[in-house]
Amino acid sequence: MTQAQVGARTAAGMRIGIIGGGLMGLALAERLASTGHQVHVYERAPQPGGLATWHDFGPFVWDRFYHVILPSDTALVEFIRRIGLAERLNWSPTRTGYYVDEQFHSLSSGLDFLRFPLLNPWSKFRLVLTILYCSRISDWRRLEHMTVEEFLVRYSGRATFEKFWKPLLLAKLGEHYRRVSAVFIWTYVKRLFSARDAAAQKEHLGYVSGGYRTVFERLLDLIARARGSVRTGIEVQAVRARAAKGIEVVAGGETEAFDKVIFTGPVNVLRSIVDPELAQVPPHGDIEYLGVICMALVTRKQLVPYYILNIADDRIPFTGVIGMSSLVATDETSGLYLTYLPKYVLSDDPMLRRTDEDIKAEFLQGFHNMFPDFDDRDIAGVHINRAFKVQPLQVLDYSARVQTPRTRHQDFYVVNTAQFVNNTLNNNEVIRTVNAFLQQFGAEFAIT
Numbered sequence: 001m002t003q004a005q006v007g008a009r010t011a012a013g014m015r016i017g018i019i020g021g022g023l024m025g026l027a028l029a030e031r032l033a034s035t036g037h038q039v040h041v042y043e044r045a046p047q048p049g050g051l052a053t054w055h056d057f058g059p060f061v062w063d064r065f066y067h068v069i070l071p072s073d074t075a076l077v078e079f080i081r082r083i084g085l086a087e088r089l090n091w092s093p094t095r096t097g098y099y100v101d102e103q104f105h106s107l108s109s110g111l112d113f114l115r116f117p118l119l120n121p122w123s124k125f126r127l128v129l130t131i132l133y134c135s136r137i138s139d140w141r142r143l144e145h146m147t148v149e150e151f152l153v154r155y156s157g158r159a160t161f162e163k164f165w166k167p168l169l170l171a172k173l174g175e176h177y178r179r180v181s182a183v184f185i186w187t188y189v190k191r192l193f194s195a196r197d198a199a200a201q202k203e204h205l206g207y208v209s210g211g212y213r214t215v216f217e218r219l220l221d222l223i224a225r226a227r228g229s230v231r232t233g234i235e236v237q238a239v240r241a242r243a244a245k246g247i248e249v250v251a252g253g254e255t256e257a258f259d260k261v262i263f264t265g266p267v268n269v270l271r272s273i274v275d276p277e278l279a280q281v282p283p284h285g286d287i288e289y290l291g292v293i294c295m296a297l298v299t300r301k302q303l304v305p306y307y308i309l310n311i312a313d314d315r316i317p318f319t320g321v322i323g324m325s326s327l328v329a330t331d332e333t334s335g336l337y338l339t340y341l342p343k344y345v346l347s348d349d350p351m352l353r354r355t356d357e358d359i360k361a362e363f364l365q366g367f368h369n370m371f372p373d374f375d376d377r378d379i380a381g382v383h384i385n386r387a388f389k390v391q392p393l394q395v396l397d398y399s400a401r402v403q404t405p406r407t408r409h410q411d412f413y414v415v416n417t418a419q420f421v422n423n424t425l426n427n428n429e430v431i432r433t434v435n436a437f438l439q440q441f442g443a444e445f446a447i448t
């Protein structure tokens with residue numbers, strides 16, 4: 001493609017490069033390709049899907065990391081419907097548990113909460129007030145200046161903080177919770193409680209039959225039918241401005257010219273591949289990511305009746321037990337049960353670099369400590385997966401550190417999960433962000 005061809009192209013048939021073939025990149029690609037643009041996606045991993053990609057568990061394939069859909073995920077549900085997968089969406093009632101002092105407690109209903117022995121009635125009252133107060137806050141920006149500890153101690157009291165909130169924060173963020181702003185708990189409470197059916201006060205969660213692989217295969221098909229391409233196993237090494245107009249991308253030893261390029265990967269990659277002329281990326285260390293180590297156990301028996309069992313016990317090496325099979329029908333998983341055991345750490349934590357064998361031994365020992373009756377003969381498979389750049393640590397005044405979609409160059413855009421300044425990392429927010437981006441910049445992409 002010559003400079004003249006890139007410059008002379010009409011807006012309706014632009015060549016658009018997208019860096020990153022996760023849900024953000026592929027959802028953008030599908031929308032832009034369907035409006036007549038020539039779209040090319042670069043994905044460095046051997047398969048598309050990013051953090052929501054799939055994993056071969058042997059007897060079946062399911063998401064590499066656990067994923068659920070909430071009834072309040074309206075943008076995501078609408079997207080699933082629009083790409084023709086409404087009939088593959090399933091909903092089930094689920095339960096939440098809390099493990100503390102070597103005891104399991106259900107926290108799935110108001111009655112469970114009243115029976116919860118860890119807190120006295122006054123602490124429970126303050127906890128409920130904190131949650132109600134959180135659900136009424138609309139101006140999240142003022143929460144950015146206050147630590148999550150300050151906020152929770154102020155509204156729930158020190159005793160409730162120490163007994164209830166602190167173990168949860170430690171489980172989700174480790175000691176780094178001390179640097180995180182109150183926005184974290186606000187987004188967490190909002191999302192957690194939106195999983196409840198308002199009328200029945202029961203928790204309901206959903207999934208797409210076949211897992212996220214079904215969604216990605218459909219997106220690949222739609223992109224291909226609109227003459228777009230998704231190239232996997234190709235890492236973008238550099239992105240820079242062309243002399244007159246447009247952007248060029250260097251990947252796999254080749255340089256390609258585009259009218260417009262959208263970057264959807266993490267901030268550290270943006271910093272390493274993008275010419276500073278295009279975007280002012282925050283300096284190294286300014287945005288710290290959490291990574292995750294996740295052991296998946298495939299077993300012949302169900303391990304927990306909960307979808308999420310929160311763990312408030314620092315002797316257990318993982319931070320939760322996700323009973324995927326309490327949500328997903330076992331005919332999706334060859335009659336076996338799938339349980340994930342995640343642990344979140346900062347992305348440079350040495351734990352992320354430990355061997356699979358090492359992690360497996362430690363997590364299995366922790367599992368035995370929690371479930372002394374568990375019999376290893378029920379294990380059909382153990383899988384260790386890890387991701388380094390999962391979610392930025394939402395420190396004080398985090399939103400001021402983020403690169404906005406509009407960059408220094410009119411043909412280069414950044415749309416990534418680091419921009420989730422007032423939400424948790426989730427796929428509803430990914431689709432909402434894609435929709436908002438196309439709404440804001442639709443005219444520049446000739447979308448009306």
Ligand SMILES: Cc1cc2nc3c(=O)[nH]c(=O)nc-3n(C[C@H](O)[C@H](O)[C@H](O)COP(=O)(O)OP(=O)(O)OC[C@H]3O[C@@H](n4cnc5c(N)ncnc54)[C@H](O)[C@@H]3O)c2cc1C
Pocket residue numbers: 019020021022023024025042043044045048049050051052065066067068069234235236237264265266269273292294342387390416417425426427428430
């Ligand atoms: C443990 C875990 C549990 C989760 N649970 C849920 C859940 O229950 N519900 C929910 O809604 N969401 C959940 N999520 C979040 C969900 O996975 C993310 O919202 C989603 O995957 C983000 O998609 P993305 O495309 O923005 O980013 P990513 O998936 O990170 O995609 C970015 C892509 O860019 C690629 N890339 C990076 N650099 C380059 C380069 N130089 N060249 C080419 N390609 C590059 C990467 O390989 C990657 O594929 C969970 C995530 C994790 C890790």
